Amino acid sequence: MRPVKLRRQGEDQLVIEWSDGHVSVYHWRTLRAACPCATCREEREKPVDPLRVLSAQEVAALAAGPPRALSMTPVGHYAYQIHWSDGHATGIYTFETLRNLCECDACRRLREQAR
Amino acid sequence: MSHMPRGTPGLRGQQRVVLPGVRHTVAVASGKGGVGKSTVAANLALALAALHHRVGLLDADIYGPSIPIMFGLDTVDVATTRFPLEKFGIKLMSMGFIVQPDQAVIWRGPMVHKAVSQFLTEIPWGELDYLVIDLPPGTGDAQLTVTQTAPLTGAVIVTTPQDVSLIDARKGLRMFQQVHVPVLGIIENMSYFVCDQCGKRHDIFRHGGGERCAQELGVPFLGSLPLDPLVSIQGDQGIPIVQSHPDSPSGQAYRLLAQTVAHSLDEISKNLSQLPALE
Helix, strand or coil, rough: CCEEEEEEEEEEEEEECCCCEEEEEEEHHHHHHHCCCHHHHHHHHHCCCCCCCHHHHHHHHHCCCCCCCCEEEEECCCEEEEECCCCCCCCEEEHHHHHHHHCCCHHHCCCCCCC | CCCCCCCCCCCCCCCCCCCEEEEEEEEEEECCCCCHHHHHHHHHHHHHHHCCCCCCEEEEECCCCCCHHCCCCCCCCCCCCCCCCCCCCEEEEEEHHHHCCCCCCCCCHHHHHHHHHHHCCCCCCEEEEEEECCCCCCCCCHHHHHHHHHCCCEEEECCCCCHHHHHHHHHHHHHHHCCCCCEEEEECCCEEEEEECCCCCCCCCCCCCHHEEEEEECCCEECCCCCCHHHHHHHCCCCHHHHHHHHCCHHHHHHHHHHHHHHHHHHHCCCCCCCCCCC
């Protein structure tokens, strides 16, 4: 199972066509929120601090709006790297990760049933 | 590494074409050290060249490079030398050409990643039929960089017949499976010893472990290589056995192995399409 085609759908979505015929749809924000890089994982695991003061860079990033995906390039034979407009590019999204994040109706239903 | 030739600068958001003139890239790996992996990589490369192919050999063992010794080469003046070097008709690159043999490379992972990446992307390998990559033992930084950076056609796992070696071979195999690199199969090195007096075959480290391991893991068994004192003597003298004694039992075993590996790579590459990118 491997991607055979990648394309943008409107401003905010990615579509991946897989070798097994499945067509995955993603919002870029979903992919960014699930970034598998070590820094993002650590950030997600921290407890929420309601009194945290944003840094100047974080304020600037918020003012610039959500980061856009500039490109998505293969890593070896097993993953993709997304290059974001804010310079972040360390997340390696394996094929398995991408399939698990699929937001198509069928995959959503399967995940809900599994809960 | 600033003294290395500079290639095309990395372009953010675009995939750099890695090894554009290389038809097949094959990694030679092992789960543990001491199984003769570099010897196998060097002789496999020479055996492929003996079949009239254009071959390169990249030594990705940054901490313990052994390819220079096996090819009778030493540290070179990096200011005046163009890499890759060439010997016995094979293009070669190794950390051992840059760092003195008695100097230890004491680097953390990111530096190893940088060095291996530069070997892959900034060395002008040119047109090659096969680039053999001699990986360090284990499943660490160098392995990950090679699997992420190089368009590997496949990998071979070198093991010896003992259980302790086979356990680690499984780990190496799992690593390649996890990163979707096709495993061509398992090579059992130091498989048997043929007595030069009586001609009788002795299974010094037991027999059939590599074949059993391959069966268990569902990958092909590529062949057995004999334990031959001449192999290590020739390696130390800087002329690998395939070059010095091509018609010896070991030389013939390597030639057979090269034919098997070349055939497997051709078969695998038929089904290995390039992944699409999104610009």
